[in-house]
Amino acid sequence: AQSVTQPDIHITVSEGASLELRCNYSYGATPYLFWYVQSPGQGLQLLLKYFSGDTLVQGIKGFEAEFKRSQSSFNLRKPSVHWSDAAEYFCAVGAGAAGNKLTFGGGTRVLVKP
Amino acid sequence: DTAVSQTPKYLVTQMGNDKSIKCEQNLGHDTMYWYKQDSKKFLKIMFSYNNKELIINETVPNRFSPKSPDKAHLNLHINSLELGDSAVYFCASSQGGRWGYTFGSGTRLTVV
Numbered sequence: 001a002q003s004v005t006q007p008d009i010h011i012t013v014s015e016g017a018s019l020e021l022r023c024n025y026s027y028g029a030t031p032y033l034f035w036y037v038q039s040p041g042q043g044l045q046l047l048l049k050y051f052s053g054d055t056l057v058q059g060i061k062g063f064e065a066e067f068k069r070s071q072s073s074f075n076l077r078k079p080s081v082h083w084s085d086a087a088e089y090f091c092a093v094g095a096g097a098a099g100n101k102l103t104f105g106g107g108t109r110v111l112v113k114p
Numbered sequence: 115d116t117a118v119s120q121t122p123k124y125l126v127t128q129m130g131n132d133k134s135i136k137c138e139q140n141l142g143h144d145t146m147y148w149y150k151q152d153s154k155k156f157l158k159i160m161f162s163y164n165n166k167e168l169i170i171n172e173t174v175p176n177r178f179s180p181k182s183p184d185k186a187h188l189n190l191h192i193n194s195l196e197l198g199d200s201a202v203y204f205c206a207s208s209q210g211g212r213w214g215y216t217f218g219s220g221t222r223l224t225v226v
Contacts (some may be wrong), residue, residue, distance in 0.1 A: 034214045040154075041218040042196075043204060045120075051212040086153055097125040100145055101170055101209065102215060 002027040002095040004105035012111045013081050014071040021108050023091030032094030033074040034102065035065055039087045050074065051094075061085070086112040117141050120205050120218035127195055128226055131138055135190045135221045137205030142218070144209055145169075146188035148180060150219070151202040195225045 003026045013019050025031055032051045036044040038071060049061025056066040065076045091105040119141045125132050139146060147170075148160040160169035165181040177193045188205060202222050206215035 032212050032214075036214075036217075044157075044206075044215075046216070049212070049214050062172045067143075079140040090157065094212065094214075099211075100162060100164075101159060103159075107155045107157075 006105035014113045017080045023074045025093045033090040036090045116220040126224045139207040143207035147206045149204045
C-alpha cells in the first residue's frame with residue numbers, strides 16, 4: 001500500500017524568504033505525485049503534479065517541485081513567499097490501476113511572518 | 115460556475131439523526147470521491163465512484179452510504195450520526211488519476 005510522509009508539521013518563514021516543504025512517499029511502482037494547498041475554511045487546490053518526464057515541475061503561484069526517485073521524495077519549493085502563502089500544504093501519491101486513489105500526507109502548516 | 119459544488123457548507127445536528135450531503139460536478143469527469151478530513155487535518159478516502167459504479171470502498175461504517183444517480187452527482191447519506199462523525203467531508207472528481215482531483219469546498223459536519 002502507498003503512503004506519504006510530510007515530516008514537518010509546522011514551518012514558519014519570513015515574507016520574502018524561500019520555502020521548502022518535504023514529502024517522502026512509499027509506492028511500489030512509478031507514482032503520480034501531487035501537491036495541494038488548503039487555505040483556512042477552503043477546499044484543496046492543486047498546485048502541481050508529476051507523473052512522467054522532467055523531474056522538476058512548475059506549478060501555480062510560483063511553486064515548483066522536484067521528483068527524486070532515489071530518495072522517494074517530491075519536495076515543494078518557492079523562492080520568495082508572500083503573506084498569502086500561509087496555508088496548509090498536502091503532498092499526495094496516486095495509486096490504483098488508473099492512479100485514481102490519492103493517499104495524502106498529514107500536511108504541513110506554513111505560517112508567514114511579516 | 116463552481117466546478118465541484120457541495121451542499122450544505124455547514125451541518126449541525128444531534129446524535130442519532132440521519133443526514134445527507136450532496137455533491138455535483140460540471141467538469142464532465144468520470145470519477146467522483148468522498149474524503150473525510152478529521153480535526154488534525156488528516157484526509158482519508160471513503161468512497162469512489164466511476165460512471166455510477168462503486169470502485170473504492172474503504173473501511174467505513176455501514177452507516178455511511180454513498181449514492182451516485184449519474185456520473186455528475188455523488189451524494190453521501192449518514193445514518194445514526196455519532197459524535198465521532200464530526201469532520202469536514204470533501205467531495206472531489208477526476209478524469210483519470212494522473213491529472214489529480216478537483217475538490218469541492220467541503221461540508222463541515224458537527225454532531226452534538
